[in-house]
Amino acid sequence: MSPHYSSRSSHNSNNTTPVIILYDTPGHSSQPWAPNIWRIRFVLNYKRLRYRTQWVEFQNIETTLRSIGAPPSSVRSDGRPVYTLPVIVDPTRNPSRPEIISNPSNIAEYLETYYPARPVFPEGSRSLQSLFVHYIQEIFAKPLLPIMVPLSAQGLPERSQPPVYHLHTHIHAANPLPPGPQRERAWQLVKEQFDFLSSILEKNSLDGDGVCVMGYSVSYADFALCSVLLWIENMAPHDGWARVREWNGGRWIQLRERCRDYMDVL
Structure with a gap:
């Protein structure tokens, strides 16, 4: 049993309607594999948010994230920034100034705060x-x-x-x-x-x-x-x-x- 690709109309994007972009990296098959990215994909699907996946080759992750202005997901002990996925770009709230969020915990908090319907954090949890x-x-x-x-x-x-x-x-x-x-x-x-x-x-x-x-x-x-x-x-x-x-x-x-x-x- 494998994850399935969907074309549900509630999620479909078009050229005029901005949608959230989830940055992911491909593996050896067509199925997503990285656990931190899956965690955010689950949240997006559960909340029924409109989004699309932007695939980035593994060796291009840091260059790509720097080019879009994504903050580093963490900082090494020597002060060097670390760029990893997932990252989301959300133009739906302000198309002229999209929100760019990295680190799965930060992304989950953002999605819960600004899209509170169908909460993934039940009250008090x-x-x-x-x-x-x-x-x-x-x-x-x-x-x-x-x-x-x-x-x-x-x-x-x-x-x-x-x-x-x-x-x-x-x-x-x-x-x-x-x-x-x-x-x-x-x-x-x-x-x-x-x-x-x-x-x-x-x-x-x-x-x-x-x-x-x-x-x-x-x-x-x-x-x-x-x-x-x-x-x-x-x-x-x-x-x-x-x-x-x-x-x-x-x-x-x-x-x-x-x-x-x-x-x-x-």
């Missing part, structure tokens, strides 16, 4: 959801990096492959882990994080469905988590997703299905 997403990025996904970063680098189109990759992490891409004990140990460390998170989400089965972070309805936290699932599915469908979908009683395939309606690629 913004701080807790932000903490949850920080946990997903900094703790939950960390054991995945030695596996997924090399696969993601390898999965870039050949024309986009520089000599060394960083893919907004501190891990340089090398050859993917070969079959054997080292790779199995890496996946075991990943499973430990999934098991722990499953035990936390299971607490929602007392007053929710046990699938969504907020109880019954999907929210920003679910989109952040499902973005990691899609990363695994797209870049490691046989070795990775085949494992993950079976873990924890099928919890993760259930979450993916709950987010399916918001997987359009426009």
Whole structure:
């Protein structure tokens, strides 16, 4: 099951109506793959906002973002700016002076503030959801990096492959882990994080469905988590997703299905 491309009229753009532009980078297939960008695509689709995707080759990201005046997504310890995706350009509120926002957390906050219909942060949950997403990025996904970063680098189109990759992490891409004990140990460390998170989400089965972070309805936290699932599915469908979908009683395939309606690629 893959994300699907949509031509829904509610999202269609034309030459006269400004729409939000989402900057993304292609992988080895037609499907988007980068988890931070998927997180924002989920939000745009959930809020039913009109947007289109602007594809940027990986090696052209910094040049392109500088050329449109995008702020850096972060700054290194030595003061050098870091330019990564996602970035959105929003001309719909002021066509003569479009808003340009980088960093997925900043983009999510912007979209929630200026397009509050169909909120991804239910009332009173913004701080807790932000903490949850920080946990997903900094703790939950960390054991995945030695596996997924090399696969993601390898999965870039050949024309986009520089000599060394960083893919907004501190891990340089090398050859993917070969079959054997080292790779199995890496996946075991990943499973430990999934098991722990499953035990936390299971607490929602007392007053929710046990699938969504907020109880019954999907929210920003679910989109952040499902973005990691899609990363695994797209870049490691046989070795990775085949494992993950079976873990924890099928919890993760259930979450993916709950987010399916918001997987359009426009």
